[in-house]
Amino acid sequence: MVEPSEERTSESDDRDGLSESVESVDAHTTDRRTLSPRVQIAWAVRVLASVSILAVIGRFVAPRVGVDPQLIAGGALALAVLGLVWVHLRFRVWEFQVRDDALYLERGVVTTVRTVAPHVRIQHVDTSRGPIERVLGLSTLVVYTAGSRGADVSIPGLTPAEASDLQGRVKELAIEAEGGDAL
Amino acid sequence: MRLDGRTIPYRVLANGVRLGGVVVFGVATAGSSETGTILSPTLVGVVALGVLSIVGWELTRFRRFGYDLTEETVDIRSGVFSRRNREIPYERIQNVDIAQNAVQRILGISEVRLETAGGGSTEARLRYVDAAEADRLQEVISRRKRGTTTDKSTGEAEETLLFELSAREHLVLGVVSADLRLLGLLSIGLPAVAPRLAQGFGSGFDLVSLFGPAIALIAIVGFWGLSGALQVLRYYGFRLTRLGDELRYERGLFQRFGGTVPLSKVQTVMLRENVLARRLGYASLSIQTAGYAPGSGDSNVESAVPIAERDRALALARDVEPFGDLSFTRPPTRARTRYAVRYALAVLGLTGVLWLGSAVTGLLALWYVPLAALPAVPIAAHLAWTHRGYYADEDYVVTRNGFWRRETIVVPYERVQTVASSQTVFQRRRDLGTVTIDTAGGGGLGNGNAVAVDIDASVADQLRETVAKRLQSALAASSHPSPASPSKTTRK
Numbered sequence: 024m025v026e027p028s029e030e031r032t033s034e035s036d037d038r039d040g041l042s043e044s045v046e047s048v049d050a051h052t053t054d055r056r057t058l059s060p061r062v063q064i065a066w067a068v069r070v071l072a073s074v075s076i077l078a079v080i081g082r083f084v085a086p087r088v089g090v091d092p093q094l095i096a097g098g099a100l101a102l103a104v105l106g107l108v109w110v111h112l113r114f115r116v117w118e119f120q121v122r123d124d125a126l127y128l129e130r131g132v133v134t135t136v137r138t139v140a141p142h143v144r145i146q147h148v149d150t151s152r153g154p155i156e157r158v159l160g161l162s163t164l165v166v167y168t169a170g171s172r173g174a175d176v177s178i179p180g181l182t183p184a185e186a187s188d189l190q191g192r193v194k195e196l197a198i199e200a201e202g203g204d205a206l
Numbered sequence: 207m208r209l210d211g212r213t214i215p216y217r218v219l220a221n222g223v224r225l226g227g228v229v230v231f232g233v234a235t236a237g238s239s240e241t242g243t244i245l246s247p248t249l250v251g252v253v254a255l256g257v258l259s260i261v262g263w264e265l266t267r268f269r270r271f272g273y274d275l276t277e278e279t280v281d282i283r284s285g286v287f288s289r290r291n292r293e294i295p296y297e298r299i300q301n302v303d304i305a306q307n308a309v310q311r312i313l314g315i316s317e318v319r320l321e322t323a324g325g326g327s328t329e330a331r332l333r334y335v336d337a338a339e340a341d342r343l344q345e346v347i348s349r350r351k352r353g354t355t356t357d358k359s360t361g362e363a364e365e366t367l368l369f370e371l372s373a374r375e376h377l378v379l380g381v382v383s384a385d386l387r388l389l390g391l392l393s394i395g396l397p398a399v400a401p402r403l404a405q406g407f408g409s410g411f412d413l414v415s416l417f418g419p420a421i422a423l424i425a426i427v428g429f430w431g432l433s434g435a436l437q438v439l440r441y442y443g444f445r446l447t448r449l450g451d452e453l454r455y456e457r458g459l460f461q462r463f464g465g466t467v468p469l470s471k472v473q474t475v476m477l478r479e480n481v482l483a484r485r486l487g488y489a490s491l492s493i494q495t496a497g498y499a500p501g502s503g504d505s506n507v508e509s510a511v512p513i514a515e516r517d518r519a520l521a522l523a524r525d526v527e528p529f530g531d532l533s534f535t536r537p538p539t540r541a542r543t544r545y546a547v548r549y550a551l552a553v554l555g556l557t558g559v560l561w562l563g564s565a566v567t568g569l570l571a572l573w574y575v576p577l578a579a580l581p582a583v584p585i586a587a588h589l590a591w592t593h594r595g596y597y598a599d600e601d602y603v604v605t606r607n608g609f610w611r612r613e614t615i616v617v618p619y620e621r622v623q624t625v626a627s628s629q630t631v632f633q634r635r636r637d638l639g640t641v642t643i644d645t646a647g648g649g650g651l652g653n654g655n656a657v658a659v660d661i662d663a664s665v666a667d668q669l670r671e672t673v674a675k676r677l678q679s680a681l682a683a684s685s686h687p688s689p690a691s692p693s694k695t696t697r698k
Contacts, residue, residue, distance in 0.1 A: 124678050131628070137667070138626040139674040143681060169496060170623030170644035 051192040053121040062180025063114045065155045070106035074099055119178050121192050124200070126166060128176065140176045143200035144168045148193050150186045162186045166193065207273055210336045212313045217264045217333075218257075219309075225256050273332060275346055280320065282330050294330060296350045298322045300495050303465035304340045304456075311462060316340040320347075321495075348466060352450055368453070369511055369522060371444040375488075379441060379513040380434035382483045441512040446522075453493070453526075455510065467510065471495045473621045473645045474656065475527045477519060477614040484612065489519040493526060496646040529602045529616050534595030540636050541594075541660035546587035553579050596641075596658035596669070601680070603643060603673055605656040615656040619673065619680040621645050627670040629663065639666030643673060 078099035085092050109132055118129040125141040145166055152162040156179075164186050166176040181189065266286050274281040279293040301321040310316060315334035322329045335343070371379070442459035456464035476492040483489060491511040511522055523529075553576055560573035589609045597604040603622075606614045623644045633639055643656040658669065 125674055134628055134630045135634070136626055136628040137670065138624055139670060140624045141622075141674060141677055143678075144623045168623045168644070169646040176624065 049123065051121065051195050052123050053192070055118050055120045058114060058117050058178070058180030059161060059182055059185075060114065061159045061161055063110050065153075065159055065161065065180070066110040066113065067107055068155055070110055071103060074103045074106060077102070114180075117180070121189065121196070123196070126176065126193060128178065138176060140166055140168060141200070142193065142196040144170070145193060145197045148190050148197075150183075150190060152183075164189050209268060209271055209273075209332065210315050210334060210339070212315050212336075213334045214261075214264050214268050216310065216313055216315065217267075218261055221260045221264070222257065225260065229253055229256075275343070275350070280330070280347065282332075292330060294320060294322060296347060299347060299351060300468060300471050301465055302344045302347050303463065304344060305464075306337065306458075306462040308460040310334060311337075311460075316462070318343055344464070344466065348449065348452060351468070352452075365447045365449045365454070367445065367447050368525070369444075369446040369514065369518075371441065371512065375513050376438055376442070378483075378486060378488055380431075380438045382480060382486065382488065382513065383434045383437035384430040384482065437512075444512055446511060448525075453510065457512075467493055467495060469526060472526055474618075475523045475616045477523060477616075478611060479516070479614075480611045481609065483513065487516050488513050489516045490514070491519045491523055494645070523616065527602070527616055527618055529604070530599065532597050532604055532614075534597050534604070534606055535661075536595045537591060537638070537660040538662055539591075541638055542587050542591040544632065544636060544638070544660065545590045546584055549583045549586050550580065553577065553583065594659055596661065598669065598672065598676075600676070603656065603669075603676075605643070605658045607657060607659060617643055617645055617656045619676040620684065622673055622677045625670050625673045625677075627666040629666075633660065633663070637663045639663040641666050641669050641673075 078095060081095040081099065082092060085095050112132045113130070116130055116132060116135065120127045124143075125139045126145075128136075128138045128140070130136055145168055147167050149165040149167070150162050151165055156162055160182060161180055162183050164178040164181055166178075168176065178189070263286075270284060270286050270289075272283045279295050280299070282290075282292045282294075284290050284292075299320055299322060301319075303319040303321070304316050305319065306316040314337050316337045317334050318332040318340050320330040332340075332343075439459045440461075441457045444455065444457040446453060446455045448454070451469050453467040453469060454465070455467070456462065472493055473496055474494045476494065477489050478492060479489040490513050493510040511519055514522070556576045557574060560576065564573045586609075593606065593609050593612050595606045597606075602616055602618055604614060604616045606612065623646055625641065625643050627639050627641045629639045638660045639662070640660060641658040643658075645655065658666070661669070
């Protein structure tokens with residue numbers, strides 16, 4: 024995990040040099056945070072749903088292809104276990120941080136991706152809640168930039184309070200960021 | 207203002223052709239036994255009704271369409287059932303393209319397309335206006351855009367010719383534009399098809415083995431010639447000019463395309479060289495603005511300059527983005543091993559699939575032919591590795607990838623949107639990583655994004671942070687409060 028902290032102070036110096044803006048920027052940044060553990064339930068539900076659909080399909084197809092249905096059940100079970108392991112690992116890896124010049128995300132099990140989304144590039148910030156998330160009391164923060172992967176920057180598994188708090192912070196930092204229009 | 211009157215017959219014709227096709231199909235498949243039904247009154251009546259409704263629809267659509275150039279905006283009113291009023295401010299218009307296909311050229315009308323930064327498809331289309339009116343619109347919008355930016359010095363700028371495709375370059379374009387994927391297809395198709403043909407011919411087997419390769423060669427050359435000729439037609443008479451802060455291009459023999467590229471909205475610059483072009487010392491240049499790549503109404507390979515000598519293309523690129531000399535850092539050699547393993551597995555996988563196919567169907571006698579490609583794997587891996595690289599200096603980050611079609615993408619730091627470093631499981635094992643630099647230009651499906659692939663993992667992390675940091679300092683250095691993008695002169 025690369026987190027050069029010296030970068031922060033040089034960045035502050037590059038700005039107007041007014042101590043007020045430095046302080047207000049610092050007021051909005053956060054340290055490294057993780058998602059709410061409940062998000063694992065949401066992911067597990069999706070994984071189990073997919074596995075059971077596959078199992079049902081397998082059950083229908085198996086007799087025609089001459090495969091023992093019990094093999095299908097065993098395979099589905101193995102897949103489910105693997106899926107749950109993946110869900111937990113995914114939760115363990117997920118981290119985000121509101122830095123003074125960008126939003127930083129770290130995620131992914133099979134492919135780990137570390138994304139830096141500068142505040143000055145953020146067009147707008149949405150919160151969204153799917154049905155499963157609503158039941159669990161979670162929401163997702165979606166950050167849009169002008170890049171071709173616009174909605175790639177999204178943080179799931181936040182409580183609604185956390186999500187609107189983050190939305191506020193990112194909005195404030197985006198407004199304070201220099202650079203004119205986000206193109 | 208209204209569209210040109212010739213729009214109605216053209217649209218009726220275009221829709222009529224479509225309808226005619228359906229009718230012909232229906233007649234052909236329906237009562238073929240009774241010839242009397244072809245000219246039956248009901249059928250004629252239905253067709254006549256269809257034609258009348260098309261004419262009526264187009265007339266209404268024509269009457270309901272209007273456009274205006276006001277002081278600040280382009281206003282467009284359209285829609286028959288659901289009315290639509292659109293106002294597009296001049297400074298938000300990125301590109302103004304003019305398109306004309308063969309029939310439209312004969313009629314003297316063209317289509318005007320306005321692009322803004324939002325959305326991947328054309329924002330507004332005027333179908334169709336008089337050809338001279340289209341040029342006038344392009345001119346007026348251009349002028350009004352210049353008037354609204356803070357840089358007033360381009361008031362009475364002249365149009366300078368930057369580049370014009372010479373006869374020789376037309377020829378090179380044709381030669382170089384072969385679709386090389388065909389070779390791949392043939393290498394898979396031949397082992398599958400040839401033995402069957404041989405069996406089918408029986409006693410004439412010797413003839414087939416003699417003519418087989420010749421036929422294949424003719425097919426390759428034929429496809430090559432065809433794709434080359436199409437490309438030449440598409441870019442016939444290509445001209446690139448500069449007017450103030452805008453680049454303009456026009457091209458095409460039967461279908462004419464013309465457009466404007468505002469230099470202040472340029473996101474990245476890409477140099478494309480396929481393997482043939484590289485050998486001949488030629489390259490093509492592509493300039494990407496936010497929203498879409500220029501001329502993408504065609505959805506094929508888009509270029510600002512379709513083909514030019516490499517030095518010339520580089521010089522033109524530097525006119526747009528003044529980058530310095532490029533010296534690329536290649537991925538570590540363990541990446542090369544990775545490619546060798548990957549290609550070897552692909553060849554073995556293909557062989558396995560063919561073997562399975564032959565085991566099941568008993569037809570593919572030559573399933574082992576792909577194995578002949580194995581000795582080429584280390585060479586292929588080395589070539590893929592050689593042509594990869596990245597380069598980062600104070601103002602630009604540049605990436606390069608590809609052997610068959612090498613793409614060199616120059617990204618000024620202030621155009622970077624997000625930057626991400628990623629590692630797949632396999633990359634983690636070899637301590638490698640990939641850095642993706644996302645920009646607002648180019649097609650969204652990963653086409654045109656600058657990617658530094660398979661570099662050392664810690665270097666990848668560093669590069670990610672460096673690019674993000676330099677983005678901030680580039681923006682701070684050229685900070686302008688105006689809504690238009692910062693002008694080039696203040697950028698270091």
